[in-house]
Amino acid sequence: MRGLMEKDLRLIFTRKQTVLVFIVMALIMGMSMDGSFVIGYLTMLATIVAIGTVSYDEYDNGFAFLMTLPFDRKTYVREKYLFCLIMATAMWCIGAVLYFVINTFRGIPSDLSELPLLVSIIPTIYLSAAIMIPLQLKYGSEKSRIVLFIIFGIFAILIIAAKNVVGDSDIPFIKLEEFLDGLSPAIILLTLAGISALISFISYLCSVRIMENKEF
Secondary structure, eight states: OHHHHHHHHHHHHHHHHHHHHHHHHHHHHHHHHHHTHHHEEEEEEHHHHTHHHHHHHHGHHHHHHHTTSSOOHHHHHHHHHHHHHHHHHHHOOOOHHHHHHHHHHHHHOOGGGGGHHHHHHHHHHHHHHHHHHHHHHHHHHHHHHHHHHHHHHHHHHHHHHHHHHOOOOOOHHHHHHHHHSSSSSSHHHHHHHHHHHHHHHHHHHHHHHHHOOOOO
């Protein structure tokens, strides 16, 4: 697995100039917007870049070569999930440093009570990896985007349908907002982490099954 992670890091470093540009953009936008934006932006960027290594692996029949190396398909899948988590966490740390630097530059005192909510960005964004990895493995980079758009379209239709069923009344949404406001940041973090872990585990099992049935 260590060799796979080194491979993915080297693939990312081939695009280091692009990543550096995104970090500079995040810093500039963080200065003009809410400083916490830079944390979510960099964490999402890292997750997308990490997921993109699957596309590099499948390029020019690359899977056929990779599967001749001394590791099994389950290890390959496990490495992708772990690599996405490591990348998201690492970029979150960079974003957190920039966040506190921006607040210091603005003269805004840093409130450590916000830390649990800021940490909750990691499991929230990591859900995108849990969705995208099996799609990438099953359909490839191009088709997976189409499938993802379809999934989001279905969610949008369900939300609109739910709103029509509820009617114009905002009472259910107000009650939900009041309920969430009443929860402590630590509870919200633990809940999101638990949901993310469960969905990621299910996603991992699906990805392993996809890889085991894949022919190269």
